[in-house]
Amino acid sequence: MVDQDLRSTALEAVHRSLGATFTDFAGWQMPVRYDSDLAEHRAVRESAGIFDLSHMGEIHLRGPRAGEALDHALAGKLSAMSVGRAKYSLLLTEDGGVIDDVITYRLAQDHFLVVANASNAEVDSHELTERAKGFDVEVDDASDRTSLIAVQGPASEQILLDALLGADGGVEGITAEDLTSMRNYRFAAGSYRGHELLIARTGYTGEDGFELYVSDELAAALWEQLSAAGGDRLTPCGLACRDTLRLEAGMPLYGNELGRDIFPAQTGMERVVALSSKGDFVGRAGIEAADLSDRPVLVGLVADGRRAARAGAQVRDGEGREVGAIASGALSPTLGHPIAMAFVRTDVAEPGTELIADVRGKDLPVRVVELPFYRRG
Structure with missing residues (x-):
């Protein structure tokens, strides 16, 4: 039975056809597993897994001062990032606690994409909008029209090459060389069947892999195309194995290792906070004043x-x-x-x-x- 109060991604029908078991995650009806948590986990470590992460938030900032706005809003120095790169950063409270951990992509000199955790997407959008005031920048929350599909594991690169970059792949503006030469926390932008496509070498599993951002209307077609090309090499994976994968890789989960009452230094993330490379930002005073001796x-x-x-x-x-x-x-x-x-x-x-x-x-x-x-x- 479908819980009418839960939000669904554009891929829900695909998950049901695959026999997924669902769970409530941050107000979304998400596949927790398709068959075996253990088999899905091992597939990512040994070959590749495909995940629906469309519950995540996608927030665009556009304008001549977008980089400055993000320098003010986030703990990292985003204005120094080159186009084509991504950076992990933190959205802090005034007191220096963690509202969320995010990944920011620089799509153009005046265009950034901030990807937020599902449980914090609306809060992050509000905070970024408020913190961007006074800067020449437009904040556009595209979460409700963007799907995110991850392909993670040692076979992921070859699967993407087979699925998308052949003559009939439907991808334009991204070449095989773009993919094979792409380093971690880099991305390539192009189009898929006439709609914008972003392929990033990022992930949350500790394996090599990619995250693909596409419009909701093409999410099912992209999933099916990847699955068909992947064949036995590619296993549908739910949130249960994603959690054990990220835990093995020592990656923090908001609400567990990160929170408003936790300072970055407590989790070994002081390196993410740009105290020496930029000026004032939200949370700086709180971090500088904090006494962590008994934390x-x-x-x-x-x-x-x-x-x-x-x-x-x-x-x-x-x-x-x-x-x-x-x-x-x-x-x-x-x-x-x-x-x-x-x-x-x-x-x-x-x-x-x-x-x-x-x-x-x-x-x-x-x-x-x-x-x-x-x-x-």
């Missing part, structure tokens, strides 16, 4: 066996004293043992430190390790 920091935890600590579980030291809490945890499909990211006191954050995590009332010995847990070879 917990994010670490990786590993354990033996098959039981995994879940988000919210308590972490204790050897004396039984509470020293932190799990932010995200799972049994790693790739590594075969439990992993977690947790916020813990700085005095127990050194790699090699032995701690205890609570797993449904039972003690699980864990060890602090450096992030990420997994790096592609």
Whole structure:
């Protein structure tokens, strides 16, 4: 049964035809899996998976001062980014906490695209609109007319070449060389069947891969074309395996490792904040004034066996004293043992430190390790 209160992407009919199981994610009806979480996870690590990420937000800023507006609005220095590049950044509160983590693409000298997490898309759009006031820039929230399809995994480049860049691929303005020479956090812009298409070498899985932005009306055609060309190399993947993939790669999830009450330095993201390379921006004063001496920091935890600590579980030291809490945890499909990211006191954050995590009332010995847990070879 369809929940009438949930929003659907332009690909919902495709997902239903594939037998997807759905979940409510940030007010959207999204496929959580099609068959097996484990099989989908392994497909991305070993070949390729295709994801519908159309619940994400796409916010355009156009105008001669668009770069300056984003320098003011975000923690990074976006005005220094070249056309054709993308940059990870943070949208901060006045106090220095994290409203959202975003990726910004520079489409032209006076045109940027900010991609927001689904749970924060409307908030981000409002914040960017407010922060752009006083600059010569137009903010256009295109989330309701844009679909986002990700193809992730070691076979992703060849699948895109086979699907889109042949004589009948329907893509213009993007060549095979554009794709094969594209580095991480770069993109190419062209058209697909007469409509704008953006192909970026970005992703949230820890694997090589691409994210494709296209109009809603062509999303199903693009998905089917990629799937047909991918064949057995390409597996439809839901949000469940996307979560275990990003956890293995040590990538933060808003609401778990990021939030309004969490400063970037607590998660090791102080490098994302351009304190030395630009002037004032929203959140700068809050970060500079913050006392982080008693704030917990994010670490990786590993354990033996098959039981995994879940988000919210308590972490204790050897004396039984509470020293932190799990932010995200799972049994790693790739590594075969439990992993977690947790916020813990700085005095127990050194790699090699032995701690205890609570797993449904039972003690699980864990060890602090450096992030990420997994790096592609």
